[in-house]
Amino acid sequence: MEPSRHLPVTLSVNGSQYPILIEPRRTLLDALRHDLGLTGAKKVCDMGDCGACTVIVDGKAMYACLLLAVDCDDREITTIEGLATGNELDPVQEAFIRADAFQCGFCTSGQIMSLRALLDANPEPDDDQILRAVTGNLCRCGAYPNILKAGRLAADLQAQAASNGQ
Amino acid sequence: MPEIRVKPKQGENGTELELIEDEGVRAWAPDADLQIVGQPHPRLEGREKVTGRARYASDVRLPGQLYARVLRSPYPHARIVSVDIGKAEQAPGVRAVIHAGNVPRIPWYEEGVLFESTVRFVGDEIAAVAAESEEQAEDALRLIEVEYEPLPFVSTIEEALAPDAPWVHDDGNIAGEPKTYERGDPDAGLRDADVTIDAAYSTASALHNAFESHGCTTFWDGDSLTLWDSTQAIFVIREQVAEKLGLPEHRVRVVKHHMGGGFGAKQIAWKHDVIASLLSRQAGRPVQLMLDREAENLAAGNRNPTRQRVRLGARRDGTLTAIVADIHQASGAYRTGGEASNVSGTYQTLYNCPNVRTEQVAVYTNTGPAVAFRAPGHVEAAFALEQAMDELARTLEMDPVKLRRQNYSEVDQLEGKPFTLPEGLRLSYDRVADAFGWGAEKPPPSSESKRRGVGFAAHDWSGGTGHPPGYAWIELNADGTADVITGTQDIGTGTRTGLAQVAAEELGLPLDCIAFRLGDTATGPYSPVSSGSATQATIGPAVRAAAAEVKAQLLEVASSVLEVGADRLSVRAGRILVDGDEERSIAVSAVTEKIRPHTLQGRGARGPNPEDKTIRTFGAQCVELEVDIETGEIDRLRIAAAHDCGRIVNPTLVDSQVVGGITQGVGFALTEERTVDPRLGLVLNANLEEYHVPTVADAPAIEHARVGVPDSEANSTGAKGIGEPPLIPTAPAIANAVYDAIGIRFREGPLSRARVVAALAEQRAQGEGSRP
Numbered sequence A: 001m002e003p004s005r006h007l008p009v010t011l012s013v014n015g016s017q018y019p020i021l022i023e024p025r026r027t028l029l030d031a032l033r034h035d036l037g038l039t040g041a042k043k044v045c046d047m048g049d050c051g052a053c054t055v056i057v058d059g060k061a062m063y064a065c066l067l068l069a070v071d072c073d074d075r076e077i078t079t080i081e082g083l084a085t086g087n088e089l090d091p092v093q094e095a096f097i098r099a100d101a102f103q104c105g106f107c108t109s110g111q112i113m114s115l116r117a118l119l120d121a122n123p124e125p126d127d128d129q130i131l132r133a134v135t136g137n138l139c140r141c142g143a144y145p146n147i148l149k150a151g152r153l154a155a156d157l158q159a160q161a162a163s164n165g166q
Numbered sequence B: 001m002p003e004i005r006v007k008p009k010q011g012e013n014g015t016e017l018e019l020i021e022d023e024g025v026r027a028w029a030p031d032a033d034l035q036i037v038g039q040p041h042p043r044l045e046g047r048e049k050v051t052g053r054a055r056y057a058s059d060v061r062l063p064g065q066l067y068a069r070v071l072r073s074p075y076p077h078a079r080i081v082s083v084d085i086g087k088a089e090q091a092p093g094v095r096a097v098i099h100a101g102n103v104p105r106i107p108w109y110e111e112g113v114l115f116e117s118t119v120r121f122v123g124d125e126i127a128a129v130a131a132e133s134e135e136q137a138e139d140a141l142r143l144i145e146v147e148y149e150p151l152p153f154v155s156t157i158e159e160a161l162a163p164d165a166p167w168v169h170d171d172g173n174i175a176g177e178p179k180t181y182e183r184g185d186p187d188a189g190l191r192d193a194d195v196t197i198d199a200a201y202s203t204a205s206a207l208h209n210a211f212e213s214h215g216c217t218t219f220w221d222g223d224s225l226t227l228w229d230s231t232q233a234i235f236v237i238r239e240q241v242a243e244k245l246g247l248p249e250h251r252v253r254v255v256k257h258h259m260g261g262g263f264g265a266k267q268i269a270w271k272h273d274v275i276a277s278l279l280s281r282q283a284g285r286p287v288q289l290m291l292d293r294e295a296e297n298l299a300a301g302n303r304n305p306t307r308q309r310v311r312l313g314a315r316r317d318g319t320l321t322a323i324v325a326d327i328h329q330a331s332g333a334y335r336t337g338g339e340a341s342n343v344s345g346t347y348q349t350l351y352n353c354p355n356v357r358t359e360q361v362a363v364y365t366n367t368g369p370a371v372a373f374r375a376p377g378h379v380e381a382a383f384a385l386e387q388a389m390d391e392l393a394r395t396l397e398m399d400p401v402k403l404r405r406q407n408y409s410e411v412d413q414l415e416g417k418p419f420t421l422p423e424g425l426r427l428s429y430d431r432v433a434d435a436f437g438w439g440a441e442k443p444p445p446s447s448e449s450k451r452r453g454v455g456f457a458a459h460d461w462s463g464g465t466g467h468p469p470g471y472a473w474i475e476l477n478a479d480g481t482a483d484v485i486t487g488t489q490d491i492g493t494g495t496r497t498g499l500a501q502v503a504a505e506e507l508g509l510p511l512d513c514i515a516f517r518l519g520d521t522a523t524g525p526y527s528p529v530s531s532g533s534a535t536q537a538t539i540g541p542a543v544r545a546a547a548a549e550v551k552a553q554l555l556e557v558a559s560s561v562l563e564v565g566a567d568r569l570s571v572r573a574g575r576i577l578v579d580g581d582e583e584r585s586i587a588v589s590a591v592t593e594k595i596r597p598h599t600l601q602g603r604g605a606r607g608p609n610p611e612d613k614t615i616r617t618f619g620a621q622c623v624e625l626e627v628d629i630e631t632g633e634i635d636r637l638r639i640a641a642a643h644d645c646g647r648i649v650n651p652t653l654v655d656s657q658v659v660g661g662i663t664q665g666v667g668f669a670l671t672e673e674r675t676v677d678p679r680l681g682l683v684l685n686a687n688l689e690e691y692h693v694p695t696v697a698d699a700p701a702i703e704h705a706r707v708g709v710p711d712s713e714a715n716s717t718g719a720k721g722i723g724e725p726p727l728i729p730t731a732p733a734i735a736n737a738v739y740d741a742i743g744i745r746f747r748e749g750p751l752s753r754a755r756v757v758a759a760l761a762e763q764r765a766q767g768e769g770s771r772p
């Protein structure tokens, strides 16, 4: 290692602070997967074509492979590992299981994060908005119809949980 | 103790012995009252996958782990004059560099070695680096100095077959012996036909693009090697890596818990498996080597492109008198041994026809080696044969479904044996036509520039049958739950869940009492590769046999607990039931607790397939679509599918396989085509930017009309495979629908926007030219 080529950065991920020393060229995706050991976000294309690396940055679904980690200092990052509360799954996660919205599962965390960002911004999306939320997320296994169903179901589960909570 | 017999058979290396193992159970009757098998159920590994905890090969993190990258040829064909790794070895973070000069000449492919002195495709392996980070490994690759002497090359079948073509290998461009088959008198069949079709089709090379690339993480402990591999075949990897490295098999352990897709390309050990192992040994550290997307698309397999000339002869009533197919397929630069692309097969078996001839010639080209891709051979053949059948139906002015019914075969014409479920294809025709509304009036197109069409295609598939050997072990725990252990792997299809349902059914336990373990050669018994849609049909019966053995022991013990003869006992939903005396039922755990710490254990082996019958899977699809005659866009796809996969163990999983297969079929039909620059031999779209897999917006409306008739003669569970079949008929059904819409026959696939626009322009020009 040559420390001279490394820069300090503090990543704020799933509510925890991670001060790390990284090369400026390291993507957020690599920093998450290698420096933080958060391997839920997947690397498929590494060039912004597939969405498997999607995480939420300051409330927006973003491709982690297109962000440099050094540019993410002080930004609020949520990854798939940050969704469940203890053993309790996020409604989007729950919906994915129930709707069989994956096969191999390699695109799944990206799909879930895109829909999570949608529901955060718009808790009552219509079908077209659900579709548009995941148009940047490819699925080679072709689980698309069930991914859309899961989006619908997640919105319903979340609404139910909200009304039960009141 | 189940009976074992030994049977000699002729194998590749002379006489081999086949072990015939008795499963000790009878097949479930087609109408058996099953509680868990046949029920929809979400995947058992769902929680792991939606939380990001599911560990794939690329997620392995070991102390001191290094990352590797491979230097690949930039030329389609070149002699390597020299390789200098001096600077790379000195680069920051580098811990090992290997190339032809510092590793043994490990035999690879047919006559070759691990690092060749002549590279034969863009992407061919030359050297590899392991470093502290992927970035540093990449930096070091740029410091390796290679002197090349570029050689002339061939990229396509046509170029490879030209009289003065440069040779890919020293013995020319024909890969292996041509495969020929003939029955009856095909020439007479064509001569005597009332109607003939003679047409040349071609299919493009499609790229698997499994979302998880190929790769592995390797680690040596003394002279024992562990690979966490992204593979469909942990035992194949173990055998092949052990052989390449000169290790006994028991010193190699292969682990695969989850895999991000394989689609056929991950059933052999590829060079990167051994490269990672060698780097790891040299560095004395664990090494992770995952291919990047470009390498994945250059060097880890593709669907072989084909050229097929098809001739059909038929009588006026539609009865086929001859089928003749002359087939060329491009193997790429090497024959991997995993290509298994039998393009001829479906011509020989799908339709009843006394006179058939096929000739299949494999050709080397200076492109990445081809490997099996979901229903290899059949997808390519169906594109041609099923369009030719459509052309025949139109020539005869006959309904295309009727034409196929007219030529129905209930027997395997290669072996002269009946099928185990001879009505499988007929049921598929009935269900799909019904669900789709075949023959109903077409609704008008959605706008003025659109034309609507419908199309049909059928298929058969030699896979999905399952076969021995394959094993399972079951341990019934003291608390009445069970661990089921096999050495198979779940490649994303839901294997864990489908097999656990079989175990739960036979054991009489609720599904949540089953822990299913697989994917580790060190902990589970032998299982074959997960390919050919075989896993459920291969391992399901072994699991059932193991469960039956445990259940027999359990009832034996229960009979002393209850003081009732074991023949009056059964298990259901976790309770032991006494025939005719409901009051006396007790929980399974009440029995197992009594013998604690002893446990009950069973072993199951997959028994033989029937000798006098052939197992096969069939299906058919109907497509409706619109073609925009101004933009060439094909959209509003509606597809109905019916496939005979025997008993449906879990409709949730089967529906997902059908939808996923059809979606890949839409890609194969419309957009997926590897493009090779003819002047440079470079692949121009080895990425997901320019190689277009279907997106969510391209997904068709799919209706799966389940057939679901148990094939009780196929195996003891009555279930056959469904992984590959749904992809087979999609592309020809789409092409037939496009013809129906605009009257243009696309004999060259895929039906890309560019091809459709060009063909529409030509059609317009001809129309104008022919006007008075």
Ligand code: FES
Pocket (backbone or CB within 6 Å): A042, A043, A044, A045, A046, A047, A048, A049, A050, A051, A052, A053, A054, A063, A064, A065, A066
């Ligand atoms: S890995 Fe980031 S978009 Fe594909």
Ligand code: FES
Pocket (backbone or CB within 6 Å): A101, A102, A103, A104, A105, A106, A107, A108, A138, A139, A140, A141, A142, A143, B211, B260, B261, B492
């Ligand atoms: S589930 Fe396999 S890529 Fe989407």
